[in-house]
């Protein structure tokens with residue numbers, strides 16, 4: 001497989017992982033069971049994918065609830081975001097935290 005093909009395969013894998021965790025988290029949420037851990041894994045896969053694409057910083061896209069909005073627009077390095085696992089926010093007032101990671105376009109290398 002060419003270098004480029006291998007890259008695409010890795011990207012696909014990471015994206016699938018993100019979607020798989022997300023769907024599993026949704027199912028748990030619908031059943032009223034704890035889903036935050038799987039939602040966090042989904043967000044982790046997303047951060048890893050952004051790092052692979054060449055970004056080094058991300059920012060929180062809030063608009064979820066009052067508590068979550070305190071982090072809205074805050075920037076973190078991807079390493080920091082992966083270490084602290086900010087999303088989903090543990091004190092989110094919604095059942096399902098819709099906060100997401102956006103990329104800091106200036107951090108593209």
Ligand SMILES: [Zn+2]
Nearest residue numbers: 064068092097
């Ligand atoms: Zn939230």
